[in-house]
Every structure is written in structure tokens, then in C-alpha cells.
Amino acid sequence: MDSDRYDLWYDATTVGADLVVETWISHSPRLADETFDPQPGDWVTVGDDEEPSIRGRITRRDRNKVWVQLELGLVATDAASQAVGHH
């Protein structure tokens, strides 16, 4: 899996029953992207360099930390172009 095809890296073993997972911008491939400023309500893609990336909606942000609720019915094939800040 090409890591630049998702916005935020996640540890799948930390995903809760509510499908919310904490991610860090500093752990993610868009760390150096100054245009990347995800906010609650935005759609993003999350990935872990193994399985296809997944779309999710941001539920909360605290500076570097971003909580994303995954949409498991929506594997993010080609969704990177729809995510925050991609052009």
C-alpha cells in the first residue's frame, strides 16, 4: 500500500466498537503538507500501509491529534482525491 494514498495513519488494533480511532498528524504521510488542516466534519482517508485505506469522518481534533470515525462500507479506492486538501 502506497502511504501517500491516505491522509492519516492509524493503528487498527486501537479502533473502538464505535469505529472511532485516534490518529496523529505527526505520524502521517501528510505531516509536511502545510495545506493539510483537517477539521471535525471533514472526510479523510486513513491507512496503515497494509490494507486498503478507509474513508472516515473527523469527529474531534486537538492540535496534532485527530479522531476519525471509520466508514467500513467505504473502502477509499481513489478517495484520496476527495479528501481534505488533495487536489
Next chain:
Amino acid sequence: MTEPLSLRDEPAPTGLVVVRLGARTMEDKLLLRSVEQCHDRWGIWGFSVFEVPDGDYEQLARMRPIVAERRQLLVAEATALVDGGFPLLPTLDAPHWTVVLADATSAQFDRVRSHFEGPIANPSYRARND
């Protein structure tokens, strides 16, 4: 600022088996990210695992739907982890546990990795048709 570490009143059951989702998830680079997040949250070095309730992977997938999305898993026996010097804490909601490390070093990662087997094919994997 760290959060208080709340533990479930739940001793590790006999024969407890735990899993990490994925095949590469315990490589140094990826494990370090997880351990850093744990340290930031609770002030301890550790990483997440899921209990396989009564050895039933389908039940685990019902409790944590993300499990069914994963093709491969790494598996460990809780007693081997604890005997190897890696305590298990019943954190967050069942079936979540935290494996505690003394520090976030490659030596520690090597040691804890040696207690995990796999990757194995996930018995509860739900292949997508799309």
C-alpha cells in the same frame, strides 16, 4: 497531559489469546508509533491488543468490526507475554488490553515480537467484493 489509567476489574482469563491486527504492525517503525500514542495517553509504554473471547474470532469481529477487515493477524498467548516480562492491562472496553513495555527501544520490540506468532490468516476476515 496524560489521562488517568482506568482498568477493568477483570483478571486475564486462563488461556487468554490476544491479537494484533495486521502482518507488519509490529515492525519497529509502526510499533513505535503505537507505543508513542500509548505513552502520550497514559504515561506508560505499551501497545494495544484484542482478546479473542473464548478463542472465538467471530465473536471478536462482532465486538470490534474492524477485525473483519483484516486479512492477517499476529497472535500471542497472554501467559507467554506475562512470563516474558510484558504485563497485560485490561484497558478501555473489552476486548481491549494493553501490553506494557519497559521502554520504547528496538531491544524491547525484538523481545516482545518473539512472543507473537504469525501472521496467520484471519478466520473472521470478510472479503470485499468491491
